[in-house]
Amino acid sequence: MAIRRRECFAGLVSAVCLAPTVVPAQSSARVAWVSASSAQDGGLFLDELRRGLREHGLVDNRNLVLNAYWGDYAMPLLEQKVGEAIASRPDVLVCQGATAVPARKATQTLPVVFGYSG
Numbered sequence: 001m002a003i004r005r006r007e008c009f010a011g012l013v014s015a016v017c018l019a020p021t022v023v024p025a026q027s028s029a030r031v032a033w034v035s036a037s038s039a040q041d042g043g044l045f046l047d048e049l050r051r052g053l054r055e056h057g058l059v060d061n062r063n064l065v066l067n068a069y070w071g072d073y074a075m076p077l078l079e080q081k082v083g084e085a086i087a088s089r090p091d092v093l094v095c096q097g098a099t100a101v102p103a104r105k106a107t108q109t110l111p112v113v114f115g116y117s118g
Contacts, residue, residue, distance in 0.1 A: 027063075028062075028063050028064055028065045029058055029063065029064050029065070029091055030065045030067075030088070030089065030090040030091045030092075031053075031064065031065070031066045031067070031090055031091065031092055031093075031094060032066075032067050032069065032085035032086070032088055032090035032092075032093050032094065033046055033049065033066060033067065033068045033069065033085075033094045033096070034068075034069045034070075034071070034078075034081055034082055034085045034093065034094070034095050034096070034099045034103065035068070035069070035070055035071060035095075035096040035097055035099060036071040036073065036078050036096065036097040036098035036099050037070065037071070037072075037073065037096070037097060038070055038072050038073065039068070039070050042070065042096060042097075045096055045115060046068055049066075049094065049115065050066065053066070067085070067088055067090070069081035069082070069084055069085045071098075071099065075098075075102075078098065078099060078102060079102045079106075082099060082102045082103050082106050083106060086106055086107055086110060090110070091111070092110070092111045092112075092113055093107070093110050093111065093112045093113070094113050094114075094115055095112060095113070095114050095115060096114075096115040100112075100114050
């Protein structure tokens with residue numbers, strides 16, 4: 001499972017790093033992570049994203065602002081969290097799981113990357 005997770009996040013990290021946004025050298029990249037799961041269940045995937053971004057030179061609280069939003073398995077809460085994530089004005093929205101559909105419905109202008117969606 002670790003290899004598959006690594007492969008998935010290698011692609012995800014590449015997509016985030018190559019997102020069609022330009023971040024000036026003096027500012028931070030802004031990433032919003034939205035998951036349909038709970039922080040307890042999905043935290044491992046968020047940690048892997050952070051690790052992958054670090055490997056590409058993006059470090060939390062240095063040149064990266066990564067905010068996480070959790071839907072806690074409740075669709076109304078998930079839709080609210082997608083809205084909050086978009087309102088935070090990130091450079092890219094990273095979605096996990098069932099977040100894919102509400103995210104694509106909520107924005108047509110923000111780059112949306114899917115970590116995985118079953």
